[in-house]
Amino acid sequence: MKALDIAEVVKISGVSPSALRFYEKKGLITPTGRKGLRRQYQAEVIQTLALVALGRLAGFTLDEIAEVVNPKGYAIQREQLMAKAEEIDNTIKRQAKVRDGLRHVANCSAPSHMQCPQFQKIIKAAQRSTTHPCPVR
Template sequence: MSIGEIAERFGLATHVLRHWEAMGLITPARVGGARRRYGPDDLYRVAVILRGKEAGFSLEEIHEMTATSDAAKRRAVLLRRREELARRIAEAQASLELIDCALDCDHEDLPGCPHFQARVAERIPAVVTP
């Protein structure tokens, strides 16, 4: 497949794929001099990069993780990102529960509803004493 076909398939600009290639994240075959040709393995690499970005990995972290054969290095990168992703998921879950609580609330004054207040209470910072 050409760079244009891959870009269209993933909804990316071609310059993004060129940047990823310059970083060493993808290595399409070259035919006829400079024409890039992407194969099935490249499809998976692009998908890995996109999934990694969705999980909060930087391009540098994705490169570090995919370019190393050192399992301990890869594991360290994955563990760091896993902790951050778990935190983001917990925050998103708490937000979803707050929205569900608001949807189920019949009070005219939503912020005054005791059930709603109980869901929001964890976001109130504790008093800091000197």
């Protein structure tokens, strides 16, 4: 199997050399050696980098991705994937409510957005989601 040097991996994957080195430190990828000063990788590194990109897109941290992607193969943790899918669903629902509210306010006949009852509801909902109760001592 042909080894790819770091420049080829960068060109094919679009991942920067510094990111590749960082991914190595995190244990996501492993070079097979060096040819001169250039790191060499197995061709499978391209698929691994695609999985890393997908994981990041889904909102996983690099440490979470490292649990799934390892040099010995892939260990899919289905419960973790389902939990992330639920988290994404909840985010979509919240964002859709915000989108719908903003559209309403943009088209509201109130003289000012501050006079729009729907906008006031949005402000209160946003305040509730960012306020954390802190016990007074």
